Each structure stands twice: as C-alpha cells, then as structure tokens.
Amino acid sequence: xxxxxxxxxxxxxxxxxxxxxxxxxxxxxxxxxxxxxxxxxxxxxxxxxxxxxxxxxxxxxxxxxxxxxxxxxxxxxxxxxxxxxxxxxxxxxxxxxxxxxxxxxxxxxxxxxx
Amino acid sequence: xxxxxxxxxxxxxxxxxxxxxxxxxxxxxxxxxxxxxxxxxxxxxxxxxxxxxxxxxxxxxxxxxxxxxxxxxxxxxxxxxxxxxxxxxxxxxxxxxxxxxxxxxxxxxxxxxxxxxxxxxxxxxxxxxxxxxxxxxxxxxxxxxxxxxxxxxxxxxxxxxxxxxxxxxxxxxxxxxxxxxxxxxxxxxxxxxxxxxxxxxxxxxxxxxxxxxxxxxxxxxxxxxxxxxxxxxxxxxxxxxxxxxxxxxxxxxxxxxxxxxxxxxxxxxxxxxxxxxxxxxxxxxxxxxxxxxxxxxxxxxxxxxxxxxxxxxxxxxxxxxxxxxxxxxxxxxxxxxxxxxxxxxxxxxxxxxxxxxxxxxxxxxxxxxxxxxxxxxxxxxxxxxxxxxxxxxxxxxxxxxxxxxxxxxxxxxxxxxxxxxxxxxxxxxxxxxxxxxxxxxxxxxxxxxxxxxxxxxxxxxxxxxxxxxxxxxxxxxxxxxxxxxxxxxxxxxxxxxxxxxxxxxxxxxxxxxxxxxxxxxxxxxxxxxxxxxxxxx
Amino acid sequence: xxxxxxxxxxxxxxxxxxxxxxxxxxxxxxxxxxxxxxxxxxxxxxxxxxxxxxxxxxxxxxxxxxxxxxxxxxxxxxxxxxxxxxxxxxxxxxxxxxxxxxxxxxxxxxxxxxxxxxx
Numbered sequence: 001x002x003x004x005x006x007x008x009x010x011x012x013x014x015x016x017x018x019x020x021x022x023x024x025x026x027x028x029x030x031x032x033x034x035x036x037x038x039x040x041x042x043x044x045x046x047x048x049x050x051x052x053x054x055x056x057x058x059x060x061x062x063x064x065x066x067x068x069x070x071x072x073x074x075x076x077x078x079x080x081x082x083x084x085x086x087x088x089x090x091x092x093x094x095x096x097x098x099x100x101x102x103x104x105x106x107x108x109x110x111x112x113x114x
Numbered sequence: 115x116x117x118x119x120x121x122x123x124x125x126x127x128x129x130x131x132x133x134x135x136x137x138x139x140x141x142x143x144x145x146x147x148x149x150x151x152x153x154x155x156x157x158x159x160x161x162x163x164x165x166x167x168x169x170x171x172x173x174x175x176x177x178x179x180x181x182x183x184x185x186x187x188x189x190x191x192x193x194x195x196x197x198x199x200x201x202x203x204x205x206x207x208x209x210x211x212x213x214x215x216x217x218x219x220x221x222x223x224x225x226x227x228x229x230x231x232x233x234x235x236x237x238x239x240x241x242x243x244x245x246x247x248x249x250x251x252x253x254x255x256x257x258x259x260x261x262x263x264x265x266x267x268x269x270x271x272x273x274x275x276x277x278x279x280x281x282x283x284x285x286x287x288x289x290x291x292x293x294x295x296x297x298x299x300x301x302x303x304x305x306x307x308x309x310x311x312x313x314x315x316x317x318x319x320x321x322x323x324x325x326x327x328x329x330x331x332x333x334x335x336x337x338x339x340x341x342x343x344x345x346x347x348x349x350x351x352x353x354x355x356x357x358x359x360x361x362x363x364x365x366x367x368x369x370x371x372x373x374x375x376x377x378x379x380x381x382x383x384x385x386x387x388x389x390x391x392x393x394x395x396x397x398x399x400x401x402x403x404x405x406x407x408x409x410x411x412x413x414x415x416x417x418x419x420x421x422x423x424x425x426x427x428x429x430x431x432x433x434x435x436x437x438x439x440x441x442x443x444x445x446x447x448x449x450x451x452x453x454x455x456x457x458x459x460x461x462x463x464x465x466x467x468x469x470x471x472x473x474x475x476x477x478x479x480x481x482x483x484x485x486x487x488x489x490x491x492x493x494x495x496x497x498x499x500x501x502x503x504x505x506x507x508x509x510x511x512x513x514x515x516x517x518x519x520x521x522x523x524x525x526x527x528x529x530x531x532x533x534x535x536x537x538x539x540x541x542x543x544x545x546x547x548x549x550x551x552x553x554x555x556x557x558x559x560x561x562x563x564x565x566x567x568x569x570x571x572x573x574x575x576x577x578x579x580x581x582x583x584x585x586x587x588x589x590x591x592x593x594x595x596x597x598x599x600x601x602x603x604x605x606x607x608x609x610x611x612x613x614x615x616x617x618x619x620x621x622x623x624x625x626x627x628x629x630x631x632x633x634x635x636x637x638x639x640x641x642x643x644x645x646x647x648x649x650x651x
Numbered sequence: 652x653x654x655x656x657x658x659x660x661x662x663x664x665x666x667x668x669x670x671x672x673x674x675x676x677x678x679x680x681x682x683x684x685x686x687x688x689x690x691x692x693x694x695x696x697x698x699x700x701x702x703x704x705x706x707x708x709x710x711x712x713x714x715x716x717x718x719x720x721x722x723x724x725x726x727x728x729x730x731x732x733x734x735x736x737x738x739x740x741x742x743x744x745x746x747x748x749x750x751x752x753x754x755x756x757x758x759x760x761x762x763x764x765x766x767x768x769x770x
Contacts, residue, residue, distance in 0.1 A: 014309075021302065022754045030298060030749065037305050044309065048316035071201050072315065075263055079308060082270045086301050089274060093281060093294045100287030109291055110747025295749045302753055306760075337767050345760040355755040358745055419766060434741060437731065439724045513723035541675040576727070584723035589716035620672050 006047040013040030027097065027104045031090050038083040045076045122172070129173040130186040130205040133215070134255045136166050141247035148240030156230055159243050163226045163250070170219040170254075177212040178632055183646045185260070193322065193647050200320035206260030208643055209632030213484065214257040214384050216629065217491055220614070221377045222250045224495070228607035229370035232502055242282065249275040249374055256381045260647075262311045262321050265385060266304060269350070272378050273300035280367040280375070292359075292366040299359045303346040310342035323393055324647035327640060332397045332412065343389045344416075350382035352453050354427040361434075361446035369502025372442070373495050376449065380487055383456065387637065390416060390464075395640030399468050413464050420461030425566055427454030432573045436580075439513050441504065444581065445497045448537065448574060452490040458567060459483030459552045462559045467638075475558045480634045482551030485626060489536070489548045489618070496533040496611045497578075500526055503600035503608070504585065513584050520586040522597045527586050529608045534582055536615050538575035544615050547622035 013036055020033025049072040057067040094104070101109055125132070140162035147155040176182060186205045187193055194200055207215070225246070233239060252272030259265050277300065281293030315321055317336070318329050330336060349356040360379075364372050391398075398413040431451030438444040463479035466472040503526050510516055520527040536543035539550075549571060557564035599605075618625050636643065706713055713719070731738065 018753070018757060021298070022750050022757065024750070027294070034298065034301050034305075037302065041305050041309050041312065045312050048312060069199065069201075069319075071199070071321075072312075075312075075315075078263075078267060082267070082274075085274055086270070086297060089277060090294065090297055090301075093277075093290055093297070096281070096284055096290040097287060097294060100290065106748050106750055107746075109287075110749075295752065298749050299752050299756075302756065338764070341760065341763045341767050345756065345763055348759075349756050355744070356752065356759060358747075358752050358755075362747070415767060419763065430741065433734075433737065434745065436727060437738060437741075516723075517717075517720045542672050542679070546672065580723055580726045584721070584726060588720040591717055591720075620676065622672065 006043065010040050010044040010047065013037070013043065025106050027094050027106055027109075030106065031087065031094070034090070035083070035087060038079070042076050042079055042083075045072045045079065048072050125169065126172055126176055126184075128186070129169045130184060130207055130258050131188065132169050133166055133173065133258065134205075134251055136169070137162060137247045137251035137254070141244045141251065144244045144247065145240045148243070152239065155240060155243060159247065160226055160230075162247065163222050166250070166254075167219045167223055170215050173207060174212045174216055174219075177207060177209060178628060181632070183208045183643070185646065193325075200322040200325035202261075202322070203264050204260050204322065205258045206324065206643070206647070207258055209634075209636035210384070210388070210484075211258055211636075213488070213629060213633040214381060215254065217380065217488055218250070218253050218257055218377050221373055221491065221495065222253075224499075224607045224610055225370045225373045227603055227610075228373070228499060228502070229368075230603040231601040232370055232506060232604055233368065236282075238282075242279070245275045245279050246371075246374070249279065249378070253374070253378055253381050256378075257384060260323050262314070262323060262326070266308050266311060269304050269307070269382070269385070270301075272381070273297065273304065273350075276371070276375055276378055279371045280363050282368055282371065283366070289366040292362040295359050296363045299349060299356075303349040306342050307346040310339040310346070313339045313342075322647065323388070324644045327393050327395060328644045328648055330394065330397060332394075332400055332402070336394075336397075340389070340394060344386060347382050347386035347389065348423075350379070351386060352379055352450055353423050353457060354430045354450065354454070357427065357431070357450045360450055361438075361443045364446035364449065364498070365440060365443035369442075369498050369505070372498045372502075376491050376495055376498075379449075379453070380491060383453065383487070387460065391637050392640045392643055398464075411468065413467050417461045417464030417467075420457055420464065421563065424454045424458035424461055425563070427451065427457065428566065428570045432570045432577065435577045436573065441501045441511055441513055441516075441581065441585070442498065444513075444577065445494060445501060448497075448577060449490075449494045451570065451574060452486070452494060452537070455549070455552060455567065456483050456486050456490065458556060458563060459486065462556045462563060466559060472558070475555055477634060477638070478551060479555035479559070480637060481626065481630055482548055482555055484633050484637070485630045486548040486552060488630075489544045492611055492615050492618075493533055493536040493543075493545055496529060496608060496615065497537065499604070499608050499611065500530045500533060503604050506604070507597045507600060508594060513581065516585045517588040517594070518586075518590045519594060519597065521590060522594065523586075523599050525605055526600055526608070529612050530582060530586065532612045532615060534575075534578040536619070537578060539571050542616070542619050544618040544622065546619065547626075 017033045017036030017038075017040060020036060021030050024030060024033065049068050049070070051066060051068050054066040054068040057070060097109065098104055103109065140159065144155060144159060147158045173184065177184065184205075184207045185193070186207075188203045188205075191202075193202055193204055195202060229242075229246070233242060236242075249272055252268050252275055255268035256265060256272060259268060274297070277293045277297040280296055281290045283289040311321070313335055314326060314330075317333075318326055320326050320329065352360040364375060367375065394412075398416075399411065401409045401411050402415070403409060428451050431447050431449075431454055435444050435447035435451065438447060459479045460483040463476040463483065466476045503523070504516070504519065505511055507523060508516065508519070532543065536545040539545045549567075553564050553567055556567060600608075
C-alpha cells in the first residue's frame, strides 16, 4: 500500500489542477492550475523509474545488483524546462491583457470586442 | 557525375536531420542579420526556407518513387541502446510522413513569400521571423519523428512559437487574449499526451513507436493511454466540442501566421492518426467483451465515435460560420467544418477496415480523407491569404463595413473566386476530387453520412457566397476610392497556391496515384513500419 | 482508339465512370458559349435614360447606391430567424471563457473513457 502513495498524489495533483482551471475565474489562478497539472505529470514520470529492490545505475562499488534506468529523469528534466517556458509566456501575456482590459476576470474578457 | 551522385546519396541519408536542423539554426541567426538591414534578413530567411525545401523534396522523391522507409538514429548506430532498451531518438519517414512533409514545405515557402510585404510596416520583425522559422522547424519535427517523447517536445515547441506569433498585434487586447486562450488549451492537451506517454513507458520500457507497437496489448492501462492520446490530440486538431479556440486564434493572428497554423493543426491530426493506426494497429482487429456479453471489434468502436464527432463538427462549423460577420473568424469556422470532413472519411474507413468484401471501400475512404488534408490546407489557406490582402488594403476586418472592392482589387477577387469554388467542391478545382471520393465511400458505409456531407457542403458554398457578395460585389463605396491592389509578393504567393489548386483539380489522378496512395498504404500496413525497426534489431 | 478514349475519360477512379475534370471544364466552357450566344439574341432597341431603364423596387423609392448594399449580417435573415432556437443554444455554448474550453475537453475525455475503457 505504501508504494501506491505517489500514484495517489499524482491523481490528486492532476485533479486539483483541473479543478482550478475549470472552476476559477481569475486568470492567474488558471495559470497556477496548469502548473499543478504539470507538477503532477512530472511526479508521475519520476515515480515510474523505480523497480523493486533496485539501486542507482553506478557500476563502481555496488556489485551486480538490479539497477533502475535514468531515462524518465531525463524526460522529466525536459518537461520541467518546457513547463517553465510555457509559464513565462502565459504570465507575460497576462500582463498585456491587464494593461489593455483593466480586469483579470475570464468571463468578462471572453466577449470583449476591442 | 559519379561524385555528384555520391554527394546526393550522402545528403539523402542525412536529410531527415537536416530538414529540422536548418530552420532551427536559421532561427537563431536571424536577429544578427536583422541588425544589418531589413532586406538582408528577409533574403536570409527565404534562402533558409528554400534550402530546407530542397532537402525535403530530395527525401520525399526518394520515398515516393522508390518506396523505401528512411530511418535516422541520432548519434548513429542501432536503434536500441546497448542494454536492449528502445529509448534512442530516431526519425522514421514513410509514405504518410512524406505526404505531410510536402504540405509543410509548400506552406513554409508560401508563408515566407507572403509575409515579405504583408508585415513590412510593422516593427519587431526580427522576432517575427525568428519565431516563424522556429514554428517551421517544430512542424517538420512533429511530422518526421518516430519516437513518442520527441513528438511531445516538438508539439510543445510548435505551440509556444505559434502562441507568441498569434499575439503579435500587441497594441490592442484582442490578439493577446486569443494567444492566451491558445496556450492554455495547447498546454493542457500536451500535458495529457505526456501522461499517456508516461503510462506506455511504464508498462513496456520503450519510447520508440515501432517497438511499442509490436509489444502492445490491450490491457486496461493501454485503453486509458489511447483515450488520453486521442482526446489530447483531437483538442489540438479542432474537433467539436473542443474547437472554440480555433476561430479566436485563426481570426486574430496575422494572415501569414494563420497559414502555418493550419499546417500545425493538421500535423496534430496526423499525430492522432499515427497513434490509432500504427501504435494500436495490431490491436484494432481484436474484439472486446462488452457489458452484456456482446463482442465488438475495437476498430468499430473507435470508428463509430470518430464518425459521430465528425458529423457534429461539420454541423456546428457550418452553422456558426453562417452567423459570423467578421471575415477571418468566418473562414476559421469553415476550417473547423473541413476538419470534420477528414475525420468523417477516416472514421468511416476505420469501421469497415477488416470486413472482407468491403476492403476496397475502406481504402477509397482513406484515400479521400488523406487527400482532403492536402486540399483543405490549400483552399482554406488561399482564403486566409485573400482575407489578409483585404485587411492590408483597407484596414477593415468586419464584413459589415466592406463593399465594392472588386473594382480596385481585380486579382484578389479572382483568387477569392477560385478559393470559393474549391472549398465548395466545384468541378475544375481540387475540392471536387477529394469531396467526391468522400461522398461515394461514405455512401457505401451508410447513406445518411453522405447526405449530411453533401448538405453541409452546399451550406458552406452559401457562407462564402455571402462573403463574396458583401465584400467584393456591390456599389462603389466612397471611403474605398483610393484602395490599391495588393503588393506583388502577396500576389505571387496567392498565385502559387491558386496554381496548385487548378493543377490538382485538372489532373487529380496523377496526384492520387503518386502521392496519396503510398500514404494510405503506409497507414494501413502498420506491419511494414514496425518490421523496418524490428527486423534490424 | 476507343480503349484509349475510355482510359482518358475514367481518370478519377471512383467506380462511377465519367468524372474527368477536363471533360467537365470543357462542358462548362461550351455552356458559357451557348449562354453568350443566347444573350446576343436580346432586344437592342430600348430608350436609355427614360423610365424603361430604371430599377423597379415594387414602387419603393430608390436610395443612393451606397445605402442599397445589403450588409453581411442581414443577408441570410430568413434562415437565421427560422433557426433562432438552434442559434440560441450555439451562442450560449461559445462563451469565450477559457475555462469552458477545458470543461468540454474533460467531458469528451469522460465520454471516451466510458465507451472505450469501462465498457
């Protein structure tokens, strides 16, 4: 049971992130929701790397034991960098939107015609 | 002569990597040329795009004429690491990839020629061209890759570059708002695709599409991965009811950006097709045990869902387009309806893919669907270029205030007429060929589908006749007295697209048998794709 | 010779025969020629500038040309009015709120999941 806790945490993070994106009206809260989803997916990628009774893949001084591949860690690093770029882009767009419309409410910005 | 052929064959081996690397390098060198002089930078961008298209045509010619599949492993060597794990990055190019690469190459050239004079009066053009080349590199990477995580990375590169380009007009709030909506939708869809890739990696220890396809079984986790992949990529492709970002993004971006955005949308659609047909290709004939003891084949299930979504897409797209009065938003809704046609043909082909006496019909439907990808990009692209030319000349986007433009902009009117006839499916244009194949093949599956498709095609004609009447025909308006014809480079770009429309419309058989048939064959025989890697291993 | 002709004519293979676009284009050009010739048979003896050449609008006065142009929102008025119930539903669906876009995504993912995963 204790080995399932990371998976439960992943699902919780993704669901809280989706709740924030769907139900909140402030644009910054929507951005925070997307960041939460991204954190959940990154956690999921790292959790998949562990095999039972395995050790880090360093040959020297560990004997012939089962080793776990570091591939998902590389995927997670790439994904974190992509997430940072998307977050920076979204926040800079929010600064422009606030300057032009004066409000950060997603419902009011939706049908503005200017 | 022998040395020249040796050089060409060496370049052919390296061409998948060069097609992605050259625009990437060009994108980072563009600001340096921008500091020197504007024309130097424009020429540099055009040279980069022409060089990329040379390599692309080399690769495509070899694949379509000789029927090979090209594989390029980054770093050389075999496709597996030394322990036997299929995690190396590789590009695998077969018939379907070559087809999408033709589309991407053509629109990259047309887009750069068009934006030469469309964007001339704006500032910040170095950033524009840098992002444009990055978007081209991202689209090529998405289309040529054979590795799942690599597909995700290029998907994100394309969406980040296109979001920044959509929000190009930062002096008003509309375009920035459209860019924000695009990036939220895009990031969510891509994150769910990454979730599915992680599920598949955790089960099979492989990221390579061919290796995954040969090991995959249809367990519960695999079904979750299939659902996430199809939903995420369908949202990026603009299928109703997840289509609402599409008119906003297409309508408020500069017209040359919209041209490449159409290709990026269709590359996401290609991704969905690759996942369904190749990744889960071996499992499509398996029958699933339903609730209540009924056994249904997987391909029937997915095909029925796709056909249902397609009918909804065609209806909603056409009905919303009839109501709009903004020029580019209306063409955006028509683009949504056209994507519905592609999904209709492919879904209908999927439902009857394995029944013995309907094999020819399913091949015909796939031919129609894949041919329609190319035709739709050409037609809707031409309409967006005309909308851009009208905006450049009159600075007006709302159709309520336009009128009588045919007196001053003669060539633009002719191009719009060609685009109108092509979208509605009139005979000498290419839209007729692909739509006729779609009507006939879906009629053999179920007559109602074909009736709905023809009806909505007529409504689409009604949409564009309304645009033609209110923007181009009509009496002379006083405020448009001094409107001049569009500049030369925009006319050249529109002429290239219109010329290809007429050429494919008059001789469709050459195109279908040489370009579309290999793509359909590659899609249906997933075994060939898998065997190429597994046979080498 | 007949064989080559039928080979040329069946050039768009959709199992139905005569769908060659060159033949269609030729037919359209010939139709336009016939229409042009028929138009030439019209009357040429009318008096310009008098009541014979003015526009007839069921007795309504004719405004200046610029105001007579029908605006594009009003072109399909009859169609929109008769389908008003449908357009109300569609308008309420397309709000422009970005949270609603993701809501539809989750709904479709849920429907897919029930169809493919559970059943």
